[in-house]
Amino acid sequence: MTAAVAVDLGKTGCRAVLWTGTGAPSDVNEVPGAPGLATGDGVQSARAAVLAAVLPLIEREHGVRPGTVCVGAAGAASAPAAARALAALLLDDLSADETAVTSDAVTAHAGALGGGPGVVLAAGTGSVAVGIGDDGTYARVDGWGPWLGDEGGGAWIGAAGLRAALRAHDGRGPATTLLAAAVDRFGSPDRLPLALHEDGSPARTAASFAPVVARAAAEGDEAARAVVLDAATALGAAVVAAAHRIGGGDEGLPVAVTGGLTALGDVLMEPLTAAVTASGRLHPRPPLGGPLDGARLLALTSSAPHEPHVTRLRRRTAPPSTPSSPPVAPPAVV
Secondary structure (H helix, E strand, O other): OEEEEEEEEOOOEEEEEEEOOOOOOOOOEEEEOOOOOOOOOHHHHHHHHHHHHHHHHHHHOOOOEEEEEEEEEOOOOOOHHHHHHHHHHHHHHOOOOEEEEEEHHHHHHHHHOOOOOEEEEEEOOOEEEEEEOOOOOEEEEEOOHHHHOOOOOHHHHHHHHHHHHHHHHHOOOOOOHHHHHHHHHHOOHHHHHHHHHOOOOHHHHHHOOHHHHHHHHHOOOHHHHHHHHHHHHHHHHHHHHHHHHHOOOOOOEEEEEEOHHHHHOHHHHHHHHHHHHOOOOEEEOOOOOOHHHHHHHHHHOOOOOOHHHEEEEEEOOOOOOOOOOOOOOOOOEO
Protein backbone atom coordinates (compact mmCIF):
# COMPACT_ATOMS: atom_id res chain seq x y z
CA MET A 1 0.00 0.00 0.00
CA THR A 2 1.28 3.48 -0.84
CA ALA A 3 0.66 6.66 1.09
CA ALA A 4 1.06 10.41 0.79
CA VAL A 5 3.29 12.11 3.33
CA ALA A 6 3.16 15.83 4.10
CA VAL A 7 5.89 17.64 6.03
CA ASP A 8 6.01 21.17 7.41
CA LEU A 9 9.69 21.84 8.14
CA GLY A 10 10.36 25.06 10.02
CA LYS A 11 13.28 26.40 11.99
CA THR A 12 11.63 25.58 15.31
CA GLY A 13 9.72 22.38 14.59
CA CYS A 14 9.16 19.75 11.92
CA ARG A 15 5.67 18.25 11.65
CA ALA A 16 4.60 15.32 9.51
CA VAL A 17 1.39 13.44 8.70
CA LEU A 18 0.69 10.36 6.58
CA TRP A 19 -2.43 9.50 4.55
CA THR A 20 -3.14 6.02 3.19
CA GLY A 21 -6.32 7.07 1.41
CA THR A 22 -8.41 4.70 3.49
CA GLY A 23 -9.36 7.02 6.32
CA ALA A 24 -8.26 9.97 8.40
CA PRO A 25 -4.62 11.07 8.34
CA SER A 26 -2.24 9.89 11.03
CA ASP A 27 -1.69 11.96 14.11
CA VAL A 28 0.82 14.73 13.58
CA ASN A 29 4.33 13.71 14.58
CA GLU A 30 6.46 16.69 15.60
CA VAL A 31 10.22 16.84 16.20
CA PRO A 32 12.74 19.70 16.37
CA GLY A 33 13.18 21.65 13.15
CA ALA A 34 16.25 22.68 11.14
CA PRO A 35 18.06 26.00 10.60
CA GLY A 36 16.89 26.32 6.99
CA LEU A 37 17.95 24.94 3.61
CA ALA A 38 20.00 28.03 2.80
CA THR A 39 22.43 27.44 5.69
CA GLY A 40 25.78 25.68 5.30
CA ASP A 41 24.56 22.24 6.41
CA GLY A 42 20.95 22.94 5.55
CA VAL A 43 20.35 19.84 3.41
CA GLN A 44 21.64 17.33 5.95
CA SER A 45 19.93 19.09 8.86
CA ALA A 46 16.65 19.15 6.95
CA ARG A 47 17.06 15.51 5.93
CA ALA A 48 17.61 14.44 9.53
CA ALA A 49 14.56 16.38 10.74
CA VAL A 50 12.30 14.99 8.00
CA LEU A 51 13.37 11.40 8.67
CA ALA A 52 12.89 11.83 12.41
CA ALA A 53 9.35 13.07 11.80
CA VAL A 54 8.32 10.65 9.03
CA LEU A 55 9.91 7.28 9.81
CA PRO A 56 7.91 6.66 13.02
CA LEU A 57 4.70 7.27 11.05
CA ILE A 58 5.71 4.70 8.42
CA GLU A 59 6.72 2.17 11.08
CA ARG A 60 3.28 2.42 12.69
CA GLU A 61 1.58 1.58 9.38
CA HIS A 62 2.97 -1.88 8.60
CA GLY A 63 3.38 -2.48 4.88
CA VAL A 64 2.94 1.16 3.90
CA ARG A 65 5.36 2.81 1.48
CA PRO A 66 5.19 6.54 0.61
CA GLY A 67 4.04 7.14 -2.93
CA THR A 68 4.71 10.88 -2.71
CA VAL A 69 6.40 12.95 -0.03
CA CYS A 70 5.97 16.73 -0.08
CA VAL A 71 8.09 18.91 2.18
CA GLY A 72 7.47 22.60 2.77
CA ALA A 73 10.85 23.77 4.04
CA ALA A 74 12.09 27.08 5.38
CA GLY A 75 14.76 28.49 3.06
CA ALA A 76 13.75 26.47 -0.02
CA ALA A 77 12.83 29.56 -2.05
CA SER A 78 16.34 31.04 -1.75
CA ALA A 79 18.21 27.72 -2.14
CA PRO A 80 16.77 25.79 -5.13
CA ALA A 81 19.84 23.57 -5.45
CA ALA A 82 19.48 22.56 -1.82
CA ALA A 83 15.78 21.86 -2.36
CA ARG A 84 16.63 19.53 -5.24
CA ALA A 85 19.35 17.79 -3.22
CA LEU A 86 16.93 17.19 -0.34
CA ALA A 87 14.28 15.83 -2.71
CA ALA A 88 16.81 13.45 -4.27
CA LEU A 89 18.03 12.12 -0.93
CA LEU A 90 14.52 11.53 0.41
CA LEU A 91 13.59 9.34 -2.58
CA ASP A 92 15.64 6.43 -1.27
CA ASP A 93 15.58 7.41 2.38
CA LEU A 94 11.80 6.93 2.37
CA SER A 95 11.47 4.41 -0.51
CA ALA A 96 9.22 6.95 -2.23
CA ASP A 97 8.09 7.05 -5.86
CA GLU A 98 8.16 10.84 -5.89
CA THR A 99 9.39 13.65 -3.68
CA ALA A 100 8.48 17.33 -3.81
CA VAL A 101 10.22 20.14 -1.93
CA THR A 102 9.06 23.73 -1.84
CA SER A 103 9.07 26.73 0.44
CA ASP A 104 7.03 26.54 3.63
CA ALA A 105 5.42 29.79 2.45
CA VAL A 106 4.15 27.97 -0.65
CA THR A 107 2.63 25.09 1.33
CA ALA A 108 1.06 27.58 3.74
CA HIS A 109 -0.45 29.41 0.77
CA ALA A 110 -1.78 26.20 -0.78
CA GLY A 111 -3.33 25.12 2.50
CA ALA A 112 -4.96 28.45 3.26
CA LEU A 113 -6.54 28.87 -0.20
CA GLY A 114 -7.12 25.24 -1.11
CA GLY A 115 -4.53 25.28 -3.87
CA GLY A 116 -6.02 28.26 -5.67
CA PRO A 117 -4.59 31.68 -6.53
CA GLY A 118 -4.69 34.66 -4.17
CA VAL A 119 -2.78 36.25 -1.33
CA VAL A 120 -1.99 34.78 2.08
CA LEU A 121 -0.79 37.04 4.87
CA ALA A 122 1.15 35.21 7.58
CA ALA A 123 1.24 37.47 10.63
CA GLY A 124 2.91 36.18 13.76
CA THR A 125 6.10 37.40 15.37
CA GLY A 126 7.01 38.59 11.88
CA SER A 127 4.87 39.23 8.83
CA VAL A 128 4.98 38.28 5.16
CA ALA A 129 2.43 38.37 2.36
CA VAL A 130 2.67 35.73 -0.37
CA GLY A 131 0.76 36.05 -3.61
CA ILE A 132 0.41 33.34 -6.26
CA GLY A 133 -1.48 34.00 -9.47
CA ASP A 134 -3.45 31.51 -11.53
CA ASP A 135 -0.52 31.40 -13.98
CA GLY A 136 1.99 30.68 -11.21
CA THR A 137 3.21 34.26 -10.84
CA TYR A 138 4.78 34.56 -7.38
CA ALA A 139 5.26 37.58 -5.15
CA ARG A 140 6.61 37.84 -1.63
CA VAL A 141 6.15 41.14 0.19
CA ASP A 142 8.03 41.93 3.41
CA GLY A 143 9.22 39.13 5.65
CA TRP A 144 12.55 40.96 5.90
CA GLY A 145 13.02 40.30 9.61
CA PRO A 146 12.61 42.50 12.68
CA TRP A 147 15.36 44.99 11.82
CA LEU A 148 14.48 45.69 8.19
CA GLY A 149 10.82 44.80 7.88
CA ASP A 150 8.09 42.52 9.27
CA GLU A 151 5.99 45.67 9.54
CA GLY A 152 2.81 45.19 11.49
CA GLY A 153 3.91 41.84 12.90
CA GLY A 154 3.90 40.89 16.55
CA ALA A 155 7.45 42.06 17.24
CA TRP A 156 6.71 45.33 15.44
CA ILE A 157 3.55 45.92 17.51
CA GLY A 158 5.23 45.00 20.76
CA ALA A 159 8.27 47.18 20.10
CA ALA A 160 6.08 50.13 19.08
CA GLY A 161 4.07 49.72 22.26
CA LEU A 162 7.23 49.67 24.36
CA ARG A 163 8.51 52.80 22.60
CA ALA A 164 5.23 54.53 23.41
CA ALA A 165 5.68 53.48 27.04
CA LEU A 166 9.21 54.86 27.17
CA ARG A 167 8.14 58.12 25.52
CA ALA A 168 5.51 58.52 28.23
CA HIS A 169 8.14 57.73 30.87
CA ASP A 170 10.50 60.37 29.44
CA GLY A 171 7.79 62.99 29.02
CA ARG A 172 8.25 62.97 25.24
CA GLY A 173 4.85 61.46 24.55
CA PRO A 174 1.32 61.28 25.90
CA ALA A 175 0.41 59.32 28.99
CA THR A 176 -0.48 55.70 28.27
CA THR A 177 -1.41 52.61 30.24
CA LEU A 178 1.31 50.84 28.30
CA LEU A 179 3.91 52.29 30.70
CA ALA A 180 2.44 50.56 33.74
CA ALA A 181 1.95 47.39 31.69
CA ALA A 182 5.59 47.43 30.57
CA VAL A 183 6.82 47.92 34.13
CA ASP A 184 4.58 45.11 35.31
CA ARG A 185 5.97 42.74 32.69
CA PHE A 186 9.62 43.77 32.45
CA GLY A 187 10.41 45.83 35.55
CA SER A 188 11.92 49.29 35.67
CA PRO A 189 12.07 51.17 32.35
CA ASP A 190 15.82 51.50 32.89
CA ARG A 191 16.29 47.77 32.45
CA LEU A 192 13.94 47.34 29.49
CA PRO A 193 16.72 47.27 26.83
CA LEU A 194 18.42 44.46 28.75
CA ALA A 195 15.15 42.60 29.33
CA LEU A 196 14.50 42.41 25.58
CA HIS A 197 17.70 40.39 25.10
CA GLU A 198 17.51 38.10 28.12
CA ASP A 199 16.15 35.04 26.30
CA GLY A 200 18.33 35.60 23.22
CA SER A 201 15.43 36.62 20.96
CA PRO A 202 14.51 40.31 21.21
CA ALA A 203 11.87 39.88 18.48
CA ARG A 204 10.12 37.10 20.37
CA THR A 205 10.25 39.06 23.62
CA ALA A 206 8.87 42.18 21.97
CA ALA A 207 6.12 40.11 20.34
CA SER A 208 5.02 38.87 23.77
CA PHE A 209 3.95 42.46 24.49
CA ALA A 210 1.70 42.68 21.39
CA PRO A 211 -1.38 41.19 23.14
CA VAL A 212 -0.93 43.78 25.90
CA VAL A 213 -0.94 46.55 23.30
CA ALA A 214 -4.05 45.10 21.67
CA ARG A 215 -5.92 44.90 24.98
CA ALA A 216 -4.99 48.48 25.81
CA ALA A 217 -6.20 49.58 22.39
CA ALA A 218 -9.50 47.75 22.84
CA GLU A 219 -9.92 49.55 26.18
CA GLY A 220 -9.48 52.93 24.53
CA ASP A 221 -5.83 53.84 25.20
CA GLU A 222 -5.02 56.29 22.41
CA ALA A 223 -1.31 55.47 22.14
CA ALA A 224 -2.06 51.76 21.89
CA ARG A 225 -4.84 52.39 19.35
CA ALA A 226 -2.42 54.33 17.17
CA VAL A 227 0.07 51.43 17.24
CA VAL A 228 -2.54 48.85 16.29
CA LEU A 229 -4.00 51.00 13.52
CA ASP A 230 -0.52 51.57 12.09
CA ALA A 231 0.05 47.82 12.19
CA ALA A 232 -3.21 47.15 10.34
CA THR A 233 -2.27 49.73 7.71
CA ALA A 234 1.17 48.16 7.19
CA LEU A 235 -0.21 44.63 6.94
CA GLY A 236 -2.91 45.75 4.54
CA ALA A 237 -0.34 47.50 2.36
CA ALA A 238 1.68 44.27 2.11
CA VAL A 239 -1.40 42.34 0.97
CA VAL A 240 -2.32 44.98 -1.61
CA ALA A 241 1.25 45.08 -2.94
CA ALA A 242 1.36 41.28 -3.32
CA ALA A 243 -1.99 41.30 -5.12
CA HIS A 244 -0.82 44.06 -7.46
CA ARG A 245 2.31 42.12 -8.39
CA ILE A 246 0.48 38.90 -9.31
CA GLY A 247 -2.38 40.59 -11.13
CA GLY A 248 -5.78 38.91 -11.19
CA GLY A 249 -8.96 39.02 -13.19
CA ASP A 250 -11.93 41.30 -12.94
CA GLU A 251 -13.38 39.17 -10.17
CA GLY A 252 -10.43 39.96 -7.92
CA LEU A 253 -8.47 37.71 -5.61
CA PRO A 254 -9.17 35.89 -2.35
CA VAL A 255 -7.12 36.82 0.72
CA ALA A 256 -6.54 34.71 3.82
CA VAL A 257 -4.83 35.81 7.03
CA THR A 258 -3.01 33.24 9.12
CA GLY A 259 -0.74 33.33 12.15
CA GLY A 260 -0.86 34.22 15.80
CA LEU A 261 -1.84 37.87 15.33
CA THR A 262 -5.35 36.82 14.33
CA ALA A 263 -5.85 36.06 18.03
CA LEU A 264 -5.60 39.79 18.81
CA GLY A 265 -9.20 40.04 17.69
CA ASP A 266 -11.34 42.75 16.15
CA VAL A 267 -9.15 45.61 17.33
CA LEU A 268 -6.62 44.56 14.67
CA MET A 269 -8.65 42.47 12.25
CA GLU A 270 -11.39 45.03 11.56
CA PRO A 271 -9.05 47.82 10.36
CA LEU A 272 -6.93 45.23 8.53
CA THR A 273 -9.99 43.92 6.69
CA ALA A 274 -10.98 47.50 5.85
CA ALA A 275 -7.51 48.19 4.43
CA VAL A 276 -7.61 45.04 2.30
CA THR A 277 -11.12 45.53 0.92
CA ALA A 278 -10.77 49.24 0.15
CA SER A 279 -9.77 48.54 -3.47
CA GLY A 280 -12.82 46.37 -4.08
CA ARG A 281 -10.68 43.67 -5.76
CA LEU A 282 -9.61 41.70 -2.72
CA HIS A 283 -11.96 39.38 -0.87
CA PRO A 284 -10.96 38.19 2.63
CA ARG A 285 -11.98 34.69 3.61
CA PRO A 286 -11.09 32.35 6.47
CA PRO A 287 -8.12 30.05 5.76
CA LEU A 288 -9.23 26.62 4.57
CA GLY A 289 -6.29 24.79 6.14
CA GLY A 290 -2.70 25.00 7.30
CA PRO A 291 0.75 24.19 5.87
CA LEU A 292 0.33 20.42 6.30
CA ASP A 293 -2.91 20.58 4.31
CA GLY A 294 -1.06 22.50 1.63
CA ALA A 295 1.80 19.98 1.56
CA ARG A 296 -0.70 17.13 1.21
CA LEU A 297 -2.46 18.93 -1.63
CA LEU A 298 0.83 19.48 -3.47
CA ALA A 299 1.81 15.85 -2.82
CA LEU A 300 -1.33 14.67 -4.58
CA THR A 301 -1.44 17.06 -7.53
CA SER A 302 1.02 18.76 -9.83
CA SER A 303 -1.60 20.94 -11.52
CA ALA A 304 -1.91 23.69 -8.89
CA PRO A 305 -0.60 27.17 -9.76
CA HIS A 306 2.09 26.57 -7.10
CA GLU A 307 3.81 23.98 -9.29
CA PRO A 308 6.44 26.33 -10.83
CA HIS A 309 7.76 26.80 -7.29
CA VAL A 310 7.93 23.09 -6.43
CA THR A 311 11.01 20.93 -7.00
CA ARG A 312 9.51 17.55 -7.92
CA LEU A 313 11.60 14.45 -8.61
CA ARG A 314 10.36 11.02 -9.68
CA ARG A 315 12.24 7.76 -9.44
CA ARG A 316 13.32 5.93 -12.60
CA THR A 317 14.25 2.67 -10.88
CA ALA A 318 12.20 0.40 -8.63
CA PRO A 319 12.25 1.61 -5.02
CA PRO A 320 13.43 -0.44 -2.06
CA SER A 321 10.55 -2.33 -0.45
CA THR A 322 10.93 -0.46 2.83
CA PRO A 323 12.45 2.84 3.90
CA SER A 324 16.21 2.45 4.18
CA SER A 325 19.02 4.02 6.08
CA PRO A 326 20.27 7.20 4.38
CA PRO A 327 22.01 6.34 1.07
CA VAL A 328 25.57 7.27 0.25
CA ALA A 329 24.55 8.90 -3.05
CA PRO A 330 21.23 10.20 -4.38
CA PRO A 331 19.15 7.80 -6.51
CA ALA A 332 18.64 8.19 -10.24
CA VAL A 333 15.89 10.70 -10.89
CA VAL A 334 14.24 12.51 -13.76
